[in-house]
Amino acid sequence: xxxxxxxxxxxxxxxxxxVLVASGAGVAWGKTEFRLSNQLPPSHHISKGLVLFxxxxxxxxxxxxxxxxxxxxxxxxxxxxxxxxxxxxRGRP
Numbered sequence: 001x002x003x004x005x006x007x008x009x010x011x012x013x014x015x016x017x018x019v020l021v022a023s024g025a026g027v028a029w030g031k032t033e034f035r036l037s038n039q040l041p042p043s044h045h046i047s048k049g050l051v052l053f054x055x056x057x058x059x060x061x062x063x064x065x066x067x068x069x070x071x072x073x074x075x076x077x078x079x080x081x082x083x084x085x086x087x088x089x090r091g092r093p
C-alpha cells in the first residue's frame with residue numbers, strides 16, 4: 001500500500017512539473033497558481049514532500065508560479081480527482 005501511495009505522489013508531481021514546463025508558466029504571464037489536491041493529512045511524509053515541492057517551485061520560478069496544496073481531501077477525494085480535472089477541462093468550475 002505504501003508503495004502505491006508513493007507512486008501516486010510521484011505521478012502527481014511529475015504531472016504538475018510537466019504542466020509547468022508545457023505552459024511556459026511565468027515566462028509571458030504574470031503569477032500562475034496551481035491547486036494540488038492531496039488525500040493525505042499534513043503530517044504524512046508525502047504531504048511534507050509536497051510542501052517542499054511547492055516551496056521549490058516558488059523558489060525556482062522566482063515567485064511567478066505558486067502551488068497551493070489542499071491536504072486531507074479538502075479539494076477532491078482521491079477517487080474524484082480525474083473527474084474533477086475533466087470537469088475543469090470542459091469549462092466547469
